[in-house]
Amino acid sequence: MASDNGYDVSVVVPTYCEAENLPTLIPRISNAMSSAGLHGEILVVDDNSPDDTTQVCDQLSSDSPVRLIVRTKERGLSSAVIEGMKQAQGAALIVIDADLSHPPEKIPELIRALQVEGTDFVIGSRYVPGGGTDEEWGLFRWFNSKVATWLAYPLTSARDPMAGFFALRRDHFLQALPQLDPIGYKIGLELIVKCECKQIAEVPIFFGNRLRGESKLSIKEQLNYLRHLKRLYEHKWRNLAQFIQFLFVGASGTIVDLLAFTSLIHWVPTNVGRGIAIGVAMTWNYWFNRQITFSGARQRSIPHQYLLYCLSCAAGAMISWSVFVGLHSQINYFHEHPVFAALVGIVLATLSNFLLSKHLAFR
Numbered sequence: 001m002a003s004d005n006g007y008d009v010s011v012v013v014p015t016y017c018e019a020e021n022l023p024t025l026i027p028r029i030s031n032a033m034s035s036a037g038l039h040g041e042i043l044v045v046d047d048n049s050p051d052d053t054t055q056v057c058d059q060l061s062s063d064s065p066v067r068l069i070v071r072t073k074e075r076g077l078s079s080a081v082i083e084g085m086k087q088a089q090g091a092a093l094i095v096i097d098a099d100l101s102h103p104p105e106k107i108p109e110l111i112r113a114l115q116v117e118g119t120d121f122v123i124g125s126r127y128v129p130g131g132g133t134d135e136e137w138g139l140f141r142w143f144n145s146k147v148a149t150w151l152a153y154p155l156t157s158a159r160d161p162m163a164g165f166f167a168l169r170r171d172h173f174l175q176a177l178p179q180l181d182p183i184g185y186k187i188g189l190e191l192i193v194k195c196e197c198k199q200i201a202e203v204p205i206f207f208g209n210r211l212r213g214e215s216k217l218s219i220k221e222q223l224n225y226l227r228h229l230k231r232l233y234e235h236k237w238r239n240l241a242q243f244i245q246f247l248f249v250g251a252s253g254t255i256v257d258l259l260a261f262t263s264l265i266h267w268v269p270t271n272v273g274r275g276i277a278i279g280v281a282m283t284w285n286y287w288f289n290r291q292i293t294f295s296g297a298r299q300r301s302i303p304h305q306y307l308l309y310c311l312s313c314a315a316g317a318m319i320s321w322s323v324f325v326g327l328h329s330q331i332n333y334f335h336e337h338p339v340f341a342a343l344v345g346i347v348l349a350t351l352s353n354f355l356l357s358k359h360l361a362f363r
């Protein structure tokens with residue numbers, strides 16, 4: 001496996017303040033490649049770290065095929081990895097953290113797994129037999145990583161799709177490049193979904209604690225992961241993903257409606273309280289559908305969009321009511337079971353609400 005210029009592999013190392021780790025990491029990557037007979041390059045993609053990364057890379061380049069790419073306008077792990085991959089020239093691309101949590105000696109094994117016919121993507125995996133994490137990993141971090149993996153399960157059956165140590169072919173990456181649009185940390189998951197990787201191999205690795213320095217994984221990045229997941233779900237199942245979000249917002253609106261109603265009946269006449277609670281819930285639903293379900297339509301003017309949303313809800317209410325009246329008066333079964341007639345009305349109204357919201361209010 002070699003590209004036009006003869007490189008078998010490009011190893012992309014995203015860094016932010018990792019100058020202390022590079023003198024250990026780079027020679028280990030370089031040795032791992034040469035002992036397996038792999039001809040390649042190491043691309044360090046640094047976001048202008050306020051440490052000695054530049055000098056350290058300069059020194060290391062006399063013995064290792066390392067090249068430093070410094071970004072000054074952008075910051076972030078995923079976009080740094082993409083930048084490195086864009087500039088890479090090897091036939092295979094490997095991404096590895098700089099802090100020595102990932103064992104560089106496994107690089108040849110990842111490459112061999114990628115060469116197996118049909119394999120699209122290879123993960124250096126903590127969660128397959130033979131893999132593991134350092135015992136000092138706190139319960140919180142372990143739990144966090146597990147929950148993140150479960151949330152991604154419908155997107156991929158890989159055991160460790162959150163890993164930052166992985167390999168794929170450069171031509172495969174280039175095909176998916178125009179579609180890449182990650183936020184946050186999980187660039188491997190982004191590539192698995194957007195490159196439509198079907199056959200994923202997992203090579204067991206032991207994920208150690210970082211050698212030196214501090215983790216850059218913040219709470220903000222964890223929230224970004226949820227936003228990223230939303231995007232990936234929408235990429236894979238656009239309408240279904242939107243409909244599920246619409247249902248969740250609707251369910252939260254029902255709770256808001258009932259809470260508002262039960263508090264209002266102490267202060268105003270019941271019918272008035274019911275009306276106000278419906279209005280509050282509708283406004284709640286509008287807002288969260290604008291922010292979450294149909295976040296792509298956020299640039300449209302609020303009053304106009306709110307009015308259209310209220311009209312969509314009114315149409316839904318009419319449908320719910322007419323279906324109920326029709327079924328209840330015409331069909332014997334529903335005459336005897338009015339709750340089921342109401343249920344059919346509610347289901348149809350929800351569908352119509354969704355379609356009108358999507359194609360009219362949040363177009």
Ligand SMILES: Nc1nc2c(ncn2[C@@H]2O[C@H](COP(=O)(O)OP(=O)(O)O)[C@@H](O)[C@H]2O)c(=O)[nH]1
Nearest residue numbers: 014015016045047076077080097098215216217
């Ligand atoms: N270029 C770049 N690299 C980053 C950034 N944030 C983290 N990294 C690198 O990504 C890798 C993983 O980050 P780390 O802080 O170890 O995350 P953790 O292992 O999840 O705690 C390390 O090599 C970091 O230096 C960033 O904003 N820009």
Ligand SMILES: [Mg+2]
Nearest residue numbers: 097099101210
């Ligand atoms: Mg780390």
